[in-house]
Amino acid sequence: MSEGALAKQDPVLAVDDLQKSFGGLAATDHATFGVERGTITGLIGPNGAGKSTLFNLISGFYEPDGGTVEVNGTDVTGMEPYEVADYGLIRTFQTPRKLEGMTVREAMLVGPREQPGESFRRLFTSPGTVAESESANLAEAERILAEFEIDHLATQPATDISGGQMKLVELARAMLAEPEVLLLDEPVAGVNPTLAKKLKTQIRRLNEQGTTFLLIEHDMEFVMDLADPIVVLDQGHVLTEGTPEGVRNDDRVIDAYLGGGA
Amino acid sequence: MSALTDPRGAVEDLTRPEGWVLGVSAAFLLFLLAALLTGALGPTYFLFLVGLAGMYALLSFGLNSQWGFAGLINFSVAAFFGVGAYGAALFTASGSPLVELFEGVPLLPSLLGLPIVGLVVGLAVAFVLAILIGIPTLRLRADYLAIASLGLAEVVRLIVLNERWLTNGSAGVRGIPGFFAGWPVLGTFPEAMPGLRLEVIPGSPVLLETAFWQALLNVLLVLAFAGGVYFVLRRAHRSPWGRVLRTIRSDEDLARALGKDTYSFKMQSFVLGSLIMALAGVFYTHLNLYVGPGDLDPITTFYAWVAVILGGSGSNRGALFGGIVIVTIREGTRFLNDVALPIDPAPLRLLLIGVVIIAVMRYRPQGVLPPQRELIWPSAVDGGGAPDSPDSGVREQKGGGGDE
Ligand SMILES: Nc1ncnc2c1ncn2[C@@H]1O[C@H](COP(=O)(O)OP(=O)(O)OP(=O)(O)O)[C@@H](O)[C@H]1O
Numbered sequence: 226m227s228e229g230a231l232a233k234q235d236p237v238l239a240v241d242d243l244q245k246s247f248g249g250l251a252a253t254d255h256a257t258f259g260v261e262r263g264t265i266t267g268l269i270g271p272n273g274a275g276k277s278t279l280f281n282l283i284s285g286f287y288e289p290d291g292g293t294v295e296v297n298g299t300d301v302t303g304m305e306p307y308e309v310a311d312y313g314l315i316r317t318f319q320t321p322r323k324l325e326g327m328t329v330r331e332a333m334l335v336g337p338r339e340q341p342g343e344s345f346r347r348l349f350t351s352p353g354t355v356a357e358s359e360s361a362n363l364a365e366a367e368r369i370l371a372e373f374e375i376d377h378l379a380t381q382p383a384t385d386i387s388g389g390q391m392k393l394v395e396l397a398r399a400m401l402a403e404p405e406v407l408l409l410d411e412p413v414a415g416v417n418p419t420l421a422k423k424l425k426t427q428i429r430r431l432n433e434q435g436t437t438f439l440l441i442e443h444d445m446e447f448v449m450d451l452a453d454p455i456v457v458l459d460q461g462h463v464l465t466e467g468t469p470e471g472v473r474n475d476d477r478v479i480d481a482y483l484g485g486g487a
Numbered sequence: 488m489s490a491l492t493d494p495r496g497a498v499e500d501l502t503r504p505e506g507w508v509l510g511v512s513a514a515f516l517l518f519l520l521a522a523l524l525t526g527a528l529g530p531t532y533f534l535f536l537v538g539l540a541g542m543y544a545l546l547s548f549g550l551n552s553q554w555g556f557a558g559l560i561n562f563s564v565a566a567f568f569g570v571g572a573y574g575a576a577l578f579t580a581s582g583s584p585l586v587e588l589f590e591g592v593p594l595l596p597s598l599l600g601l602p603i604v605g606l607v608v609g610l611a612v613a614f615v616l617a618i619l620i621g622i623p624t625l626r627l628r629a630d631y632l633a634i635a636s637l638g639l640a641e642v643v644r645l646i647v648l649n650e651r652w653l654t655n656g657s658a659g660v661r662g663i664p665g666f667f668a669g670w671p672v673l674g675t676f677p678e679a680m681p682g683l684r685l686e687v688i689p690g691s692p693v694l695l696e697t698a699f700w701q702a703l704l705n706v707l708l709v710l711a712f713a714g715g716v717y718f719v720l721r722r723a724h725r726s727p728w729g730r731v732l733r734t735i736r737s738d739e740d741l742a743r744a745l746g747k748d749t750y751s752f753k754m755q756s757f758v759l760g761s762l763i764m765a766l767a768g769v770f771y772t773h774l775n776l777y778v779g780p781g782d783l784d785p786i787t788t789f790y791a792w793v794a795v796i797l798g799g800s801g802s803n804r805g806a807l808f809g810g811i812v813i814v815t816i817r818e819g820t821r822f823l824n825d826v827a828l829p830i831d832p833a834p835l836r837l838l839l840i841g842v843v844i845i846a847v848m849r850y851r852p853q854g855v856l857p858p859q860r861e862l863i864w865p866s867a868v869d870g871g872g873a874p875d876s877p878d879s880g881v882r883e884q885k886g887g888g889g890d891e
């Protein structure tokens with residue numbers, strides 16, 4: 226069985242023997258690992274190792290060929306993304322997603338889940354409740370934007386801000402969905418060092434407040450500084466898992482990155 | 488609201504295209520008024536045109552709540568329109584084949600002839616049809632709905648054309664009463680009104696007779712329909728519900744990742760739009776008093792798309808504006824023909840619409856009256872202490888700097 230998953234005391238996410246192939250290519254090849262509650266777990270691996278595919282499988286965007294995904298002890302394998310989100314797992318995307326025609330704070334307001342105003346009927350039967358929750362969500366969005374020190378962007382068009390600011394907004398919006406575990410796909414790719422530092426501070430702060438993170442990142446300095454433990458993926462399977470120190474000095478990891486393969 | 492308390496401020500608050508639209512509309516209204524007073528435009532015919540404009544506005548509202556809100560590509564506007572029109576016609580017309588079909592069935596015949604029953608049936612059939620077409624396509628990529636709806640439009644048209652026992656085939660359905668037939672007061676209002684003779688300009692009197700009062704009732708009816716729909720759509724557009732739809736239109740995967748059941752939201756948007764289109768059809772039946780398979784031609788779908796794109800996808804007032812422009816072009820070309828140009832109006836009409844579309848795409852790809860930038864539930868923005876009022880929002884050209 227899966228030593229990685231079983232070794233965890235209180236896994237918020239457990240991936241067991243997950244498989245996915247595209248044609249002849251095994252993008253995810255019997256991957257097994259777990260994410261301990263309260264950690265910032267890193268997920269690294271060379272380009273094409275299957276990291277994003279793994280995120281897509283976990284969050285319900287892809288249907289796995291085999292294996293299971295558990296969130297908070299519930300088997301969510303094969304569920305729709307919105308159902309997985311209901312169990313407390315939210316993910317972001319590798320390429321920033323733009324919401325055309327919305328201001329930043331409007332785009333933020335998509336985040337909160339189960340808003341009363343998302344029911345068409347209630348717009349007309351209980352507009353008061355809708356207004357109340359909208360006010361509360363707006364205040365919350367503006368509070369988080371302020372915490373992220375980007376409140377000056379609130380009424381800017383969401384498409385007119387820099388790539389780095391967009392990553393910050395994505396993280397802030399994901400927090401409005403109140404996830405227990407947040408999956409971030411390359412949060413600092415293409416982000417300037419100042420903003421990257423800001424993102425690191427924010428992730429750490431949110432983690433201290435109780436959110437568990439699983440993050441994919443190519444920036445080794447960033448991920449080694451932030452995450453512990455780190456899971457290394459190569460050609461679709463888990464190569465090793467360990468502390469930043471241990472992973473950095475593991476010969477198999479170095480081999481994988483140098484393109485030798487396993 | 489603000490326009491009433493502070494008219495000058497409201498005018499100054501307009502963006503340039505809004506001012507432009509307002510100006511052109513005012514000039515156009517003056518022109519129509521002149522034509523009415525001089526007798527060049529018959530008042531009854533004019534009211535018929537207003538009714539037609541209202542009908543196109545309804546069609547555009549329907550398509551806007553699918554394409555403009557959620558990005559759903561529906562090429563069967565004519566089918567949903569036709570289902571509404573035929574549903575209403577078959578249940579109310581004296582010449583309806585249903586009268587024979589239902590003979591001997593208890594209770595049912597007494598329901599025939601009631602316009603309100605026709606309305607309910609038209610909407611109910613559209614509802615079922617929308618769900619049936621939505622179930623297999625809305626889980627898939629956007630192109631599947633486009634293709635399926637293209638097929639649906641043709642299927643509905645062919646059924647209407649060929650199932651003569653039900654629809655009378657190519658002969659169409661005649662003997663349709665006005666919508667208010669059988670109502671207290673309103674049912675007899677046109678006959679009860681005296682004929683009036685107005686002579687504003689000496690020598691060219693304007694006659695207001697029964698047909699005029701009938702047409703006036705139709706205009707009131709379409710104003711009620713369109714007003715009600717506009718109210719519903721405006722509220723929906725600014726709500727969290729509308730925001731999820733706009734997220735789906737921009738990036739469906741993002742909405743899914745944030746825990747939204749996008750299939751359900753798309754279905755709601757699709758059904759809502761289809762019901763509005765069917766409502767347009769119901770109204771058309773009682774306006775035109777005749778429906779035939781020609782009313783299901785793809786040109787209706789085409790006009791609705793032009794109206795929405797012209798007005799600005801996602802914008803309810805844009806859809807209204809687009810609907811009026813379509814009727815102006817459609818009916819105005821008849822006049823051109825009468826007055827000066829020895830050209831057949833049909834190709835001229837399409838040519839004009841083509842030119843308008845190219846001009847808009849070239850100079851204003853977002854449409855003439857695109858939606859306001861920021862759509863947040865109005866009282867929430869007020870409560871949040873933001874200085875911009877919900878009616879002005881963050882407008883183009885004024886966007887961004889509004890909060891400093
Ligand atoms: N939808 C798909 N269809 C076909 N092949 C795919 C698909 N998604 C991913 N792949 C392939 O699966 C492999 C793993 O891709 P994936 O995007 O998961 O890698 P990654 O580890 O995220 O890489 P990167 O660091 O470059 O983002 C690649 O070879 C990729 O080409």
Ligand SMILES: [Mg+2]
Nearest residue numbers: 276277278319
């Ligand atoms: Mg990737």
